[in-house]
Amino acid sequence: MTSSSTRHADPEENPYVEEPPPEFEPVDELSPETAERQADLLRSAIREHDHRYYVEADPLVADATYDRLFDRLRELEAAFDLDAEDSPTRRVGGEPVDELETVEHVAPMRSIDSAKEPDAVREFDGRVRSGLRKEGLDPDDLRYVCEPKFDGLSVEVVYEEGEYARAATRGDGVEGDDVTEQVRTIRSVPGRLRGDPPARLAVRGEVYMPREAFETYNEELIDRGEEPFANPRNAAAGTLRQLDPSVVAERPLDVFFFDVLGWETSEEDGDSTRPDTHWGDLLAFDDFGLRRTDRVERVDGIDAAIDFRDRLGEDRDDLNYGIDGAVITVDDHAARDALGSTSRAPRWAFAYKFPPRTATTTVEGITVQVGRTGRLTPVAELDPVDVDGVTVSRATLHNPAEIEALGVNVGDRVRIYRAGDVIPYVPEIVEKRSEGTYAFPETCPVCDAPVERDGPLAFCTGGLGCPAQLERAVEHWARRDGLDVEGLGPERVETLREAGLVESLPDLYDLTVADLADLEGWGETSAENLIAELEASREPPLDRFLAGLGIPDVGSTTARALAAHFGDLDSIPDADEDELREVDDVGPTVAESIRTFLDREENRAAIAALRDRGVDPEPAEVTGGTALGDAPLDGLTFVFTGSLSVTRGEAQALVEAHGANATSSVSGNTDYLVAGEDPGRTKRDDAEAEDVPVLDEAAFADLLDEHGVGWPPAPDA
Incomplete structure (x- = not known):
């Protein structure tokens, strides 16, 4: 039994904890004072029941009894206007929002290096021990904490004075989407912490959809004639980004907390101090009522950590949540601080992943x-x-x-x-x-x-006349590295096309608030916001206009080079392949792609129609090249392939901003090929043929760090 000093409700003082009465007196017979007192007791009792059910998996009452307590609390809050910010009834979901706002994390939410081979894990251990010796610490004191690597959606959750304050997705590691109301609906996320938490506590958790619940939910979707989710991770990610919290509340999400991002104490309030170890942090989670996995061990050596991962793999199919490996972290906080981090990942943690199935x-x-x-x-x-x-x-x-x-x-x-x-x-x-x-x-x-x-x-040669290409072309036009039009995601674009409002890209600029406001899923505010976004995009920089058109092989880097070379839009449509090849970053293949795109009648017509509707790209300063002179990366040439933790366009923009060139193909002039997840075979083969070094993202981040350039790039860098 949990100590009463750390419980949300003491059963000796709260009648609704262990043996709730079978009936309640009529609401109209209660005084306001009695109703408020009963509501307070019910909130405390329901928090305790939530903790026992979702965190300890040891419920105190039957589901029907819980429902009766919950319904009674809602009845009292409605009858006596007793709404409370931290009330369990808020879990049913708040008001829908038009979009997810961006918030800055308390501390960076970094990714960690990983491998599938035990030799790489031992190399990690060697680096840790060497790093500790350099810092004057004894590696013989080293201990690791081993935990599952969850396959869900990482979130930051912040508590202030023990009360739930906000939640955000990982995003780019520095900022994420504000999902405060969405995460509030997850019953394993406490609205109020137990025990004696610090004045401000920021924790990292993994939101997931349990496998059994995922299968049941998918069956319900199929029964309703809706498209099922591909896997539990997609289901969790898609659910958490719903703009309507009540939709999130209806879906079976859960969470595990596994790390501390911030622990701020207040001496005058006598807050608890942070433990010296990660293991101590996890034990504090138990005191605070934060759900964590029980599949965690503290071990003395790397061989024991490898053994933990192997045993975890044997039990993988029996778990009700997805994992893709084990996370091995240095336990002692002082040792972690001494080891530090690169711009991308901590040097004190490593993921030993499972092989693919x-x-x-x-x-x-x-x-x-x-x-x-x-x-x-x-x-x-x-x-x-x-x-x-x-x-x-x-x-x-x-x-x-x-x-x-x-x-x-x-x-x-x-x-x-x-x-x-x-x-x-x-x-x-x-x-x-x-x-x-x-x-x-x-x-x-x-x-x-x-x-x-x-x-x-x-x-397909249908170009923008093909409905499938049109929808994706509109989505591409609205992307951040295009014209950055917020509010034009896939679902809304599909709605606009099906309603007959957008049959070509220029049709976007004929839309009115009246056209949009009556569409399903829209309202006056969201309609006005989109129209305002479109109006603001009528005079885009030339490079964004070109990138937004979706010309094959023309990303933001090539678009900047085209803009810098030609200066204005009028000079580009009739440029032949030889003229295009004079542009930095444009070789024969890219020149042919540009020429083919511009030779298609429907594409030229779309560009003309956009200009007729007042979309007039701002001319660019003609530089004849893209060199930036003396800068940290001056003289280096990078090529990127595969998926990085940021878009390739953002990576290219970062190195160019510090003097490097970023090109689309490997040649003898290339200094480095940066290969993310699922890299293209052609570029890797070309790099091997040209003897060009290939860097994974971690090695790329270290290279940038050596030149004084941070990774990942800050937003809008």
């Missing part, structure tokens, strides 16, 4: 999706199969060349591989059961325009 199943069909640039991506529709606790029913086949290389067709038995335990794809055929290979369509499955092959890839 595979399974075999049958291809029941192949569908072709149309992307923003018209690229056609084939997707295998599968006989659903469980891969690491996730039901996989679709997997990418990448492109027509991949289909031809595999020789895959409907009916074949194939192996499914989840890259990074997230993205399923087909690496091989296990048993050939069909005749021949799938015949890739010669016309677009959405608009019936002819399909063109470009090496291993295929593209």
Whole structure:
């Protein structure tokens, strides 16, 4: 039994904890004073019941009794106007918001280095011990804390004077989306801490959807004719970003807390001081009523940490939550402080990840999706199969060349591989059961325009006249590295197209508040906000206008180079490939992509129509190049491939801002290829052929650090 000194409600003083009365007296017979006293007791009791049920998994009362207490509290608050900011009834969800605001974290929420091989873990241990010796600390005193690496959505939760104050997603590690009202609805997140917490406590947690709850919820979605979530992580992330907290409250989210981001005491109030170790932090979580996993151990050596991960892997399928490895952290805070961090990751933590899971199943069909640039991506529709606790029913086949290389067709038995335990794809055929290979369509499955092959890839030639390309083109136009129009996410763009309001990109600038206000999911405020955003985008910088058009192979870096070279929009549409190749970062392939895009009648018409509607890009200063002179990275040339913790455009902008060049292809002039997750094969092969060093994100961050450049880039850097 939990000590009464750290409970939300003492059963000897609160009648609603262990043996609540079977009935309540009528509300109209209560005085205001009695009602307020009863409401206070009910709030305390419900907090205690929430803790016992969601944190300790040891409920004190039956569900029906809990519901009766909860309903009584709501009845009292409504009848006597007793609304309280920290009341458990607030968990049903507050008012919907038009968008998620951005807030700064109490402390950076860094990622951690990881590997799947034990040798890399031992190398981490070696670096830690060497670092401690350099700082005058005895590595023989080193202890590690080992915990599961959760596969959910990381959040910061802040408590002030023990009361829930705010929550935010990880975002870029420095700032995240404000999800205070959304996280408030998660019943395992206490609205008030127990015991003696510090004046301000910021903790890091992982929001997830339990596997059993995920399966049940997906079944409900299917029954309603709605699209199910692909996996529990997507379900948690998609739910937490809902703008309506009441929607979040209806979905089965849970949380584990695992780290302290900030612990501020107040001497006059006699607040508890922070423990000296991470292990002590976790024990304090128990006192405060913060839910944490019980799958945690403190060990004396790296071999014991490796053994912890291996044992955790054996139990992985029996857990009701997703994990993709174990996190190994130095226990002592003083040792952590001495080891410090790079700009990206702490030097005192490491993730020993599990190898990806595979399974075999049958291809029941192949569908072709149309992307923003018209690229056609084939997707295998599968006989659903469980891969690491996730039901996989679709997997990418990448492109027509991949289909031809595999020789895959409907009916074949194939192996499914989840890259990074997230993205399923087909690496091989296990048993050939069909005749021949799938015949890739010669016309677009959405608009019936002819399909063109470009090496291993295929593209729809319908341009912005293709509905699928239109929706993605509008989304791309509105992106931060385009014209930065807030309020135009995928769901809203789809709504606008289906309502017949946006049939081409220029139609955005014909929209009115009256057009939008009556649409489902919109209101007067959100309509006015979007119109204001569109009005503000009518005079964009030339490079953003070019990036927003979605020209294949033209990202923000190439768009800046084009703007700097040509100066104004009028000079670009008729430039031939030779003139385009005079631009820094534009080689033969990119020049051909630009020329092909601009030669299509529908694209030229869209640009003309945008200008007719008053979208007039601001001319750029013609520099004839992009060199920035003497700067920390002056003279270096980078190429980026794969997924980084920020967009590639942000990475390119950062190195360019400090004097480097960022190009799209590897050559003999390239100094470094920076390879994130799932890097492109061509660039890695080119780097090997040209003897260009390949850096992962951690090594890239260290290189920048050596030159005095921080990573990741600050917002708007």
